Amino acid sequence: MTISSAPGKVYLFGEHAVVYGEPAVPCAIERRATVTVERRSDDHIRVEARDLSLDGFTVEYTGDTEYRPDVDVPTALVDAAMGYVDAAVEQARDAADMPDAGFDIIVESDIPLGAGLGSSAAVVVAGIDAATRELNTPLDCREVARRAYNAEYDVQDGQASRADTFCSAMGGVVYVEGDECRRMTAPNLPFVIGFDGGAGDTGELVAGVRRLRSEYDFAAKTVGSIGEIVRQGETLLQNANPETTPGQALLTELGQFMDFDHGLLEALGVSSRTLDNMVWAAREAGAYGAKLTGAGGGGCIVALDETSETETALEYTAECHDVFRAELDRIGVRVEES
Numbered sequence: 001m002t003i004s005s006a007p008g009k010v011y012l013f014g015e016h017a018v019v020y021g022e023p024a025v026p027c028a029i030e031r032r033a034t035v036t037v038e039r040r041s042d043d044h045i046r047v048e049a050r051d052l053s054l055d056g057f058t059v060e061y062t063g064d065t066e067y068r069p070d071v072d073v074p075t076a077l078v079d080a081a082m083g084y085v086d087a088a089v090e091q092a093r094d095a096a097d098m099p100d101a102g103f104d105i106i107v108e109s110d111i112p113l114g115a116g117l118g119s120s121a122a123v124v125v126a127g128i129d130a131a132t133r134e135l136n137t138p139l140d141c142r143e144v145a146r147r148a149y150n151a152e153y154d155v156q157d158g159q160a161s162r163a164d165t166f167c168s169a170m171g172g173v174v175y176v177e178g179d180e181c182r183r184m185t186a187p188n189l190p191f192v193i194g195f196d197g198g199a200g201d202t203g204e205l206v207a208g209v210r211r212l213r214s215e216y217d218f219a220a221k222t223v224g225s226i227g228e229i230v231r232q233g234e235t236l237l238q239n240a241n242p243e244t245t246p247g248q249a250l251l252t253e254l255g256q257f258m259d260f261d262h263g264l265l266e267a268l269g270v271s272s273r274t275l276d277n278m279v280w281a282a283r284e285a286g287a288y289g290a291k292l293t294g295a296g297g298g299g300c301i302v303a304l305d306e307t308s309e310t311e312t313a314l315e316y317t318a319e320c321h322d323v324f325r326a327e328l329d330r331i332g333v334r335v336e337e338s
């Protein structure tokens with residue numbers, strides 16, 4: 001049996017634009033998906049997704065035949081749910097050149113689903129790591145990241161960047177621009193997350209931006225401006241001392257860039273009333289900056305504040321269902337047990 005875990009992430013800046021080759025800076029956070037994989041003697045895959053709904057559910061299937069949920073859940077939910085785990089299994093089988101390997105799989109996660117914190121990437125990264133180890137073909141982090149990207153790319157019909165999967169596999173703060181992916185040295189930033197309890201549909205939101213961008217020059221320029229914010233934000237981070245607590249001047253400028261980025265994302269149609277209300281609650285509480293994170297449509301915002309003011313304000317914001325601090329996770333994917 002092998003257990004691996006991988007972190008979720010927030011985008012400091014650059015979501016959506018990164019899909020079109022602009023840069024992005026995602027940061028891994030200390031919220032993890034944990035995947036337990038045990039080799040079976042047959043070619044079946046049994047998946048227990050404990051956090052997928054209120055009580056989770058279990059499915060068992062062989063190869064490409066239909067799913068057979070043990071409990072009565074809508075097939076569409078099972079399909080949507082299993083896409084990522086399935087793709088991770090395929091990548092592991094391919095890496096080990098064992099196309100018929102069967103597994104018992106348990107997925108557990110404290111990353112809310114579809115909320116912009118990269119739960120899909122964390123599940124895929126941890127799944128590939130655990131399954132390849134179980135097949136005695138351990139991969140290095142970069143190879144796990146590459147294969148996890150392939151998996152997300154397949155499930156999301158070609159609408160995926162390398163940002164989420166690379167960040168989850170490597171941990172820390174990363175810079176992604178097209179195929180260029182690297183870790184950055186960066187100080188620990190005081191992230192506060194507000195969660196509206198909802199989710200957005202990543203595929204639909206990405207498709208909406210794609211349409212706007214191809215139809216209107218000003219939308220294409222908006223995507224380019226997001227890239228410009230990211231380039232300048234990266235320079236700020238590179239010049240900061242990673243060993244010390246970030247100073248007010250750095251936080252003020254980063255916050256200003258986050259606010260600008262949120263405005264452009266809003267213009268591209270991927271924010272929502274609840275996300276905007278949480279962003280404004282954070283700003284009015286004195287956060288350096290606040291923006292949505294991930295695909296948008298609903299889910300989470302990320303704010304910068306080292307005091308407790310933003311957390312308190314969000315606790316009293318009607319649209320906010322949960323608020324928590326997120327520490328930077330510098331580790332990335334790791335084996336918990338093997």
Ligand SMILES: Nc1ncnc2c1ncn2[C@@H]1O[C@H](COP(=O)(O)OP(=O)(O)O)[C@@H](O)[C@H]1O
Binds near residue numbers: 107
């Ligand atoms: N705990 C989990 N168990 C099984 N599948 C999960 C789990 N968490 C996430 N997933 C998969 O990831 C999908 C959500 O990914 P996505 O829409 O990209 O949002 P995000 O990555 O922002 O959380 C879920 O529909 C499911 O397929």
Ligand SMILES: C[C@@](O)(CCOP(=O)(O)O)CC(=O)O
Binds near residue numbers: 116
């Ligand atoms: C919108 C996008 O830039 C980020 C999606 O992040 P999440 O799955 O919502 O956490 C898409 C991508 O980069 O693949």
Ligand SMILES: [Mg+2]
Binds near residue numbers: 121164202
């Ligand atoms: Mg995702």
